[in-house]
Amino acid sequence: MPELPEVETIKRGLSKFCLGKKILHVKVFCEKSFIGPTELVEGQEIVGFRRFGKALIVDLKNSISMMIHLRMTGQLIYDGKERYAAGHPSENFVAELPNKQTRVMFEMDSGTLYFNDQRKFGFVKVIPTAEVEDDKFIKNLAKEPWEISVGEFYQKLQRHKNAPIKAVILDQKTICGLGNIYADEALYDAEIHPKRLAGSLSTVEAENLIKSACKVMDASIDSGGSTMATYVKADGTKGDYLEKFAKVFRNEGNPCPRCGTEIEKIKVAGRGTHICPQCQKLVVVDCDERKGVEND
DNA sequence: CTAGGATCCTGTCAGC
DNA sequence: TGCTGACAGGATCCTA
Numbered sequence: 001m002p003e004l005p006e007v008e009t010i011k012r013g014l015s016k017f018c019l020g021k022k023i024l025h026v027k028v029f030c031e032k033s034f035i036g037p038t039e040l041v042e043g044q045e046i047v048g049f050r051r052f053g054k055a056l057i058v059d060l061k062n063s064i065s066m067m068i069h070l071r072m073t074g075q076l077i078y079d080g081k082e083r084y085a086a087g088h089p090s091e092n093f094v095a096e097l098p099n100k101q102t103r104v105m106f107e108m109d110s111g112t113l114y115f116n117d118q119r120k121f122g123f124v125k126v127i128p129t130a131e132v133e134d135d136k137f138i139k140n141l142a143k144e145p146w147e148i149s150v151g152e153f154y155q156k157l158q159r160h161k162n163a164p165i166k167a168v169i170l171d172q173k174t175i176c177g178l179g180n181i182y183a184d185e186a187l188y189d190a191e192i193h194p195k196r197l198a199g200s201l202s203t204v205e206a207e208n209l210i211k212s213a214c215k216v217m218d219a220s221i222d223s224g225g226s227t228m229a230t231y232v233k234a235d236g237t238k239g240d241y242l243e244k245f246a247k248v249f250r251n252e253g254n255p256c257p258r259c260g261t262e263i264e265k266i267k268v269a270g271r272g273t274h275i276c277p278q279c280q281k282l283v284v285v286d287c288d289e290r291k292g293v294e295n296d
Numbered sequence: 297c298t299a300g301g302a303t304c305c306t307g308t309c310a311g312c
Numbered sequence: 313t314g315c316t317g318a319c320a321g322g323a324t325c326c327t328a
Binding site: 121137 | 319
Binding site for chain 1: 297298299300301302304305306307
């Protein structure tokens with residue numbers, strides 16, 4: 001999906017285009033994509049957008065909120081005076097809407113917001129604003145990379161010491177916000193092999209991994225708005241932000257930007273995984289580093 | 297408790 | 313062309 005940076009981008013965009021606007025009518029094309037009564041949402045003004053990890057919260061004036069999770073293929077496309085689209089990149093960004101993949105349509109006083117989702121894993125859920133933070137999904141989220149301390153992160157790695165590090169950082173209860181792209185990019189940036197057992201990382205490596213996660217997601221958020229805008233430019237230019245900044249993700253066969261070695265695609269934790277076999281060694285043999293691990 | 301695999305669903309692409 | 317299986321920017325549920 002849309003990982004944390006994309007949801008942040010959506011939040012910023014919708015705040016700009018939809019804040020203060022009124023939802024006049026909700027049309028549900030797929031029952032499982034909209035959980036709760038549409039009546040609670042209709043006629044309501046949008047008073048705020050919030051983000052918890054990869055979940056977007058839309059607060060309404062009547063103290064009702066919508067929790068939106070895009071999962072793998074969700075998209076939010078606002079079509080008003082201009083079009084603002086974000087989420088899973090696809091032709092839908094520039095296509096006629098609604099279409100076959102439109103699951104929910106919000107008719108607003110100023111335009112239309114479309115929730116599209118090819119695989120129907122995502123959802124919009126109606127909940128009282130007061131209960132948002134008690135929602136099971138949100139309650140279980142760990143801290144985001146910018147917030148988590150090295151000590152807390154390292155402790156969590158120890159709790160999952162026999163699982164590959166990639167699987168552990170994909171777990172939103174360990175660290176929140178990373179998905180398949182940024183997990184690969186962060187591990188590459190920190191020069192850590194995704195199959196390394198979480199318990200084998202030194203505190204220094206754990207710290208570097210957090211820093212790298214912040215770095216790659218910051219870069220994405222910074223460019224996110226503009227790349228998404230580029231994507232829906234009037235000329236139909238397709239500017240997939242992956243091309244712009246991903247170093248390894250979907251770059252198998254291309255040279256590593258750091259050392260020139262060919263990037264490989266492997267499978268870790270059941271997910272396609274991209275690495276530089278030179279920069280990300282599976283076995284750490286440096287004796288001094290090992291000593292550091294023992295002492296922690 | 298952890299680790300790993302199946303599963304939800306639709307669409308696309310590679311390989312016959 | 314048509315079929316088949318693998319796989320996909322996520323998270324949960326089930327099993328051992």
